[in-house]
Amino acid sequence: AAGVIQSPRHLIKEKRETATLKCYPIPRHDTVYWYQQGPGQDPQFLISFYEKMQSDKGSIPDRFSAQQFSDYHSELNMSSLELGDSALYFCASSSLGEPQHFGDGTRLSIL
Amino acid sequence: DAKTTQPTSMDCAEGRAANLPCNHSTISGNEYVYWYRQIHSQGPQYIIHGLKNNETNEMASLIITEDRKSSTLILPHATLRDTAVYYCIVRAPNTGGFKTIFGAGTRLFVKA
Numbered sequence: 001a002a003g004v005i006q007s008p009r010h011l012i013k014e015k016r017e018t019a020t021l022k023c024y025p026i027p028r029h030d031t032v033y034w035y036q037q038g039p040g041q042d043p044q045f046l047i048s049f050y051e052k053m054q055s056d057k058g059s060i061p062d063r064f065s066a067q068q069f070s071d072y073h074s075e076l077n078m079s080s081l082e083l084g085d086s087a088l089y090f091c092a093s094s095s096l097g098e099p100q101h102f103g104d105g106t107r108l109s110i111l
Numbered sequence: 112d113a114k115t116t117q118p119t120s121m122d123c124a125e126g127r128a129a130n131l132p133c134n135h136s137t138i139s140g141n142e143y144v145y146w147y148r149q150i151h152s153q154g155p156q157y158i159i160h161g162l163k164n165n166e167t168n169e170m171a172s173l174i175i176t177e178d179r180k181s182s183t184l185i186l187p188h189a190t191l192r193d194t195a196v197y198y199c200i201v202r203a204p205n206t207g208g209f210k211t212i213f214g215a216g217t218r219l220f221v222k223a
């Protein structure tokens with residue numbers, strides 16, 4: 001069965017640079033979620049989109065933004081990167097009433 | 112979302128049943144119990160969910176108490192590959208993209 005696809009799998013950036021993470025949900029899923037997991041931490045919710053509209057917001061820094069496109073894929077844009085942004089970033093998708101399914105994540109390292 | 116309480120860690124012998132408890136005493140009437148697990152640095156994997164009846168699938172069984180204030184995830188024959196952090200989460204079903212709040216979870220060690 002098709003799963004959530006995230007790209008890239010690994011990304012190395014320097015401080016103050018920008019990064020864009022991409023998420024392709026499971027076909028026919030209309031909702032996308034983004035989570036951040038720092039070293040030794042539990043996943044923390046950042047933001048979600050339902051039918052291309054922002055539906056919920058968590059502890060997402062103002063330097064980050066995200067959107068969901070007409071084909072339901074989503075992108076997380078991160079600017080002015082800081083050392084503390086080094087983390088695993090997970091995307092999950094779901095359809096109405098169904099559990100979320102997660103991708104394998106993007107590991108972002110800030111040098 | 113209701114808060115959950117889970118043991119920090121548990122051990123289980125390979126081939127034996129692993130019983131992972133979760134307390135969710137403030138669960139609301141429309142909230143389900145979901146279980147996910149995360150094997151080191153991989154994405155969280157959905158296991159099972161339920162409202163008030165016991166549930167079973169190919170991965171596990173979920174036993175929910177009658178008052179719904181606690182539940183137990185059962186892995187009937189644990190293998191070394193079941194070593195992971197197990198998260199118990201309570202939330203209403205997805206009705207337009209509401210977040211999942213991960214608590215601390217239980218780190219399960221399956222030993223040979």
